[in-house]
Amino acid sequence: MGEVFGARWGISRLSSGRWKAYLMSMTDTMTSMTEARSGATTPLEKIALETYVPPAKPSLVGLSRAEIAERLGEIGVAAAQRKMRTQQLWHWIYVRGAQTFDAMTSISREMRSQLDRHFTVARPEVVAEQISNDGTRKWLLRLPSGDAVEKAHEVECVYIPETDRGTLCVSSQVGCTLNCSFCHTGTQRLVRNLTAGEIAGQVMVARDRLNDWADRETPTGSRLVTNVVMMGMGEPLYNFEAVRDALLIVSDNEGIGISRRRITLSTSGVVPNIVRTGEEIGVMLAISLHAVRDELRNELVPLNRKYPIAELLQACRDYPGSSNARRITFEYVMLKGVNDSLDDARLLVKLLKGIPAKINLIPFNPWPGTRYECSDWDQIEKFSEYIFNAGYSSPVRTPRGRDILAACGQLKSETEKLSVRERQALRAMAMTD
Ligand code: SAH
Ligand code: SF4
Numbered sequence: 001m002g003e004v005f006g007a008r009w010g011i012s013r014l015s016s017g018r019w020k021a022y023l024m025s026m027t028d029t030m031t032s033m034t035e036a037r038s039g040a041t042t043p044l045e046k047i048a049l050e051t052y053v054p055p056a057k058p059s060l061v062g063l064s065r066a067e068i069a070e071r072l073g074e075i076g077v078a079a080a081q082r083k084m085r086t087q088q089l090w091h092w093i094y095v096r097g098a099q100t101f102d103a104m105t106s107i108s109r110e111m112r113s114q115l116d117r118h119f120t121v122a123r124p125e126v127v128a129e130q131i132s133n134d135g136t137r138k139w140l141l142r143l144p145s146g147d148a149v150e151k152a153h154e155v156e157c158v159y160i161p162e163t164d165r166g167t168l169c170v171s172s173q174v175g176c177t178l179n180c181s182f183c184h185t186g187t188q189r190l191v192r193n194l195t196a197g198e199i200a201g202q203v204m205v206a207r208d209r210l211n212d213w214a215d216r217e218t219p220t221g222s223r224l225v226t227n228v229v230m231m232g233m234g235e236p237l238y239n240f241e242a243v244r245d246a247l248l249i250v251s252d253n254e255g256i257g258i259s260r261r262r263i264t265l266s267t268s269g270v271v272p273n274i275v276r277t278g279e280e281i282g283v284m285l286a287i288s289l290h291a292v293r294d295e296l297r298n299e300l301v302p303l304n305r306k307y308p309i310a311e312l313l314q315a316c317r318d319y320p321g322s323s324n325a326r327r328i329t330f331e332y333v334m335l336k337g338v339n340d341s342l343d344d345a346r347l348l349v350k351l352l353k354g355i356p357a358k359i360n361l362i363p364f365n366p367w368p369g370t371r372y373e374c375s376d377w378d379q380i381e382k383f384s385e386y387i388f389n390a391g392y393s394s395p396v397r398t399p400r401g402r403d404i405l406a407a408c409g410q411l412k413s414e415t416e417k418l419s420v421r422e423r424q425a426l427r428a429m430a431m432t433d
Contacts, residue, residue, distance in 0.1 A: 062197025094255030097213030173234025278320030
């Protein structure tokens with residue numbers, strides 16, 4: 001059964017994707033080996049291990065309506081009934097947040113037990129939950145590694161409540177295929193793409209833990225999780241299909257219903273998939289720019305060697321649906337003495353001319369062993385002021401460096417409390433409007 005579903009569940013799609021990713025990374029590995037010999041730096045990508053094996057009893061979470069109907073056909077549900085059953089299941093899973101088939105009381109008992117024999121509605125398993133004083137919550141999620149010897153895979157998901165919204169920071173990979181030199185996630189050896197179910201499942205876990213499904217009584221009917229940012233672990237555009245399928249589920253009006261304008265996908269600049277993001281997903285875009293000259297960006301974001309700044313910005317100019325009302329966010333991590341001069345600020349403003357943009361300055365969030373330091377607050381202020389005077393909305397909301405800026409990408413898999421800086425950074429990251 002697992003294999004039947006494995007083959008039809010997009011695992012074949014995964015395999016060809018995996019093969020392409022493998023070929024791509026082999027090419028890059030070879031390029032980087034040549035570069036290493038000629039004295040160049042960090043390898044551009046790692047080879048993804050991708051040992052995902054679907055459970056024998058698969059979850060319906062993460063499937064499209066058409067895929068659910070197909071699964072129902074495979075277990076003998078009559079063709080005439082499939083559409084109606086799919087609608088019922090969709091409602092129970094994505095509006096009511098049902099965690100078992102038994103809870104789906106509008107479906108006949110017999111049908112429920114038939115479903116239960118073949119499927120689950122499981123989401124990622126929560127192994128730890130931390131709640132900070134200010135309401136920020138961090139969940140450590142365990143995902144199957146498909147390999148008994150291999151340690152179970154883990155990702156984190158963080159919820160940041162604010163007065164006017166609640167933002168969930170979602171991961172797209174275990175670790176990251178790329179190696180940005182200032183990012184802790186990039187140092188992680190193990191990489192696996194998450195499935196669409198594991199990505200959409202993070203939003204479901206948050207709604208479960210916050211008791212935020214449609215049954216929760218609220219005076220205004222408003223939900224706690226109102227925004228999603230793809231800014232957790234991983235490079236979402238290196239796992240395009242799964243991220244797309246998951247975000248289409250998360251934004252579905254008859255389900256979780258988080259509007260595409262409240263979903264932001266952050267990428268380090270996988271140029272060919274930027275236009276696809278606009279066309280096939282239609283969410284808001286954030287670009288991890290971090291440097292305004294190719295020489296420095298090659299070092300900070302090695303993917304720049306493949307897709308340099310000019311190409312990246314052209315893709316932003318061509319981004320479908322961007323306008324002054326739907327601006328592209330440019331993330332810029334503030335690294336002391338590296339990219340934080342006023343010359344950099346000037347060039348940044350010049351580069352972004354003509355692109356409907358906003359700039360999000362992120363104070364560098366240090367981690368053990370890093371060679372970088374966060375810019376001094378004075379310098380961040382000067383930089384921010386220059387940008388503000390050039391007409392860009394400034395993310396600095398308090399006069400001194402307390403409630404400043406953002407830094408998600410430091411998420412890592414050990415369970416530990418969020419540091420004050422991490423919390424401030426996350427909250428600033430959530431300021432996507
Ligand atoms: N891979 C995607 C999304 C995840 S990272 C991307 O790179 O865009 C989310 C953001 O956090 C990115 O802008 C990333 O550059 C930034 N980031 C990573 N490590 C950081 C650190 N140590 N301090 C501050 N920001 C960091
Ligand atoms: Fe990956 Fe983003 Fe970190 Fe770069 S910054 S290593 S792309 S998670």
